[in-house]
Amino acid sequence: MHQSFLVRFSIVLAILLLPHLASxxxxxxxxxxxxxxxxxxxxxxxxxxxxxxxxxxxxxxxxxxxxxxxxxxxxxxxxxxxxxxxxxxxxxxxxxxxxxxxxxxxxxxxxxxxxxxRGLSPISEQHARKKGATDESIQAVKNMEKFKVRPEELDQFLEEGKLGEYSQ
Amino acid sequence: MRNNNLKISQFSFFCLGVFGLLVWANPSYSFNLDGFLKEVEKSSRPQPQPKKEELDIKTQESPPQTQQSSGNDGIIGLGQSLGIFDKKTSNILKQSVNTLQALQPIAYKEEKAIGGRLAVEVFSRYGGAYDDPELLRYVTLVGQAVADVSSRPDIDYHFAILNTEHPNAFATPGGYVFVSIGLLRMIENEAQLAGVLAHEVAHISQKHALQTLERSRSLQGVSSLTLAVMDKNPGMLDKLIDEVSNVLFTKGLDKNLEFEADKYGREFAYRMGYYPGGLQNFISKLGKSTEGGKSIFMSTHPSAGERYSLLKNSGSRYQKASLYPVLKKRLQSALKRPIEP
Missing domain, CATH: 2.30.30.40 (SH3 Domains)
Known part of the structure; x- marks a missing residue:
């Protein structure tokens, strides 16, 4: 009785778990x-x-x-x-x-x-100007948006620092 | 006796079966770092405050809320007619549904427009841009590295150095991150810089300012904040920018959001392979310095002691990463400091 229960239970468990383990x-x-x-x-x-x-x-x-x-x-x-x-x-x-x-x-x-x-939204720029923001501050945001690093440059930076996918 | 043993065995197998089913149902939980952080997020995120029911502004830009609303009213009304809810409960439910539908999540285009406007404000208030393209390139490389392993790597992040000696760091929605030259001068190694930048990236990736904004009184009655709505309601935009500026530059975000940004910031720096204690070491240094008192990074945040303790007490999973690099020489070289051994 005991052994029969164990066998049946193991089969049910295996049926439930196997498809998942395989996927x-x-x-x-x-x-x-x-x-x-x-x-x-x-x-x-x-x-x-x-x-x-x-x-x-x-x-x-x-x-x-x-x-x-x-x-x-x-x-x-x-x-x-x-x-x-x-x-x-x-x-x-x-x-x-x-x-x-x-x-x-x-x-x-x-x-x-x-x-x-891309770029500072016209609504944001108009609002900033209306509130007295200087050309310099507006241009600073535009420069910030334009400033990019190339993916190869970032990759080299990570490799040199042994970071990210280059970390050990 | 034999019967008892059999019962115990059956019970043990039943428990094993339940355990097996649980494993089957969610086998990869232990590998799900995002899930882990979401759990942190759930526990630390403050619940949104209910909004006032009165609608101040009706716009043509609203999505078809009426239909949704009537649908929900219909279900609630049906519940009332079937005797499931009384009239009072139905009204409360209807009000709750309307409150929840008060504002659609703000989309990226609008988020970036608000963030861009606030970025102008950052330059206006905090000394403008510091002119050193080489140093900016270095800051951008560190910032982009941690942003790439954040929970929101798919937007453009923009980095800038502010020309102020006060040690400050900011983030505005949509991907704008700022550090002051004063803060950079206090930083001891690249792992600390990565921690600070990752803290700011976390504010953006977790949309902390947007959450605050979505609860703003200025947006009561607005169901969808589009660029057209902003354009047509300059008064509302004024209030909105004033309110978020006040939070970001004076009052500070909710304390729990700052703690959350610390935890996520450390996680992002760790994922990138930096020594994960960089942020907590810098917070400790800033807290002890006289310069720290002049810092918005400190005055708008919970105390350095609280932040340090929270990071320290929640850092057991990073113990194995204690030997990760801090890259002191690379930072010294970028800041043109004499290279220390």
Whole structure:
């Protein structure tokens, strides 16, 4: 009686757990141009760039890198470029489609973020002028918005400091 | 006796089964840092204050609230007609629904317009821009690095150095981050700078000023704050900017939001591979210095002692990161200080 219960219970538990153990976790890319690399190292070859909102299947975890598959390719991504949180909505626009063809989901609200909004809004500038802000202060904000660092420059900075994906 | 043993065994297997199901239901919880931080957020975030019911401004820009409202009224009305709610309860529920629908979350375009306007205010009030493109490049690289591993890396972040000797740091909505040259002169290493910048990035990524703004009395009756609404209601925009300026530059954000920005700031610096104690060390240094008394970064924030203690007491998960780099020489080189050993 006891043994029979144990066997039955183990079978039920195995049925419940096995499909899950076999399936990979789904994570999402947080920012466009996230690198998919050949190995769990920032110095390895870049297989492609993933776009924001791309869903990836995590196959393995190794330190600060996750091995993922997306759009038929498998590679490694720095883990903090990924999130478990699924993007809301699903109304992604054309320019965010993944170069690798992964599943796309992103919110319409956030699709307006990043590169599509440039410069100090005319309403902000008019209001600042009305309130007596100087040309110098307004120009300072415009200069601040124009000042950029190139991705390669940031990459080199991280490598030199052994930071981010280059950290040990 | 045998029966008892059997019962105990069955109970043990039942417990094992329940545990198995729990693991099955949420297998990756322990890896979910965002989830962990959300839990922190839930516990520390103040609850929004209820808004006044009276609507001051009606605009044509409002989304179809009426339909939603009538839908909810309908359900509540149905509950009333079925005897589930009495009239008084129905009215309270209807009022609650209307309050919750009072303002749609502010979208990024509008957030950036408000943040840009406040950024002009920062330059006007705090000495203008400090002219050193090389140093600005360094600050931007550190700031962008921590922003890239934040919970909101997908917007543009802009960094500036303010020409004031008072040690200050600010963030305005939409991605504008400021540090004063006075603060940079006090910083001892790059990990401390990363901590300060990550604290400011956290205010933006967690939309702290926006939360305050969404509860603003100036926005009562506005269901959707669009650029067109701002354009058509200059009086409202005046009040809004005055109110947020007062919070950011004089009164300070809610204490719990500052603690939250400290925790997130440390987390972002840690994710980037910096020594995670940088922020708490700088807070301690600023708290002890006479310059700290002149700092908006201090006067609009909870006391340095409170912030230091909170970070110290909640930092057990960062113990393994105590050997992460602080990059002292790189900061000294960027600030053209003599390189200390």
């Amino acid at each position: 990979a976790e789904t994570w999402y890319v947080k920012k466009s141009a996230t690198k998919l690399q050949a190995e769990a190292s920032a110095r390895s070859d870049v297989l492609g760039k993933l776009q924001k909102g791309t869903s990836v299947k995590v196959k393995k975890k190794s330190g600060k890198f996750f091995q993922v598959s997306a759009g038929g390719k498998t590679g490694w991504v720095f883990r903090f470029k990924l999130t478990k949180k699924a993007p809301a909505g699903g109304q992604g626009d054309g320019d965010v489609l993944s170069a690798l063809g992964g599943d796309q989901k992103m919110s319409a609200r956030e699709s307006a973020s990043g590169s599509s909004i």
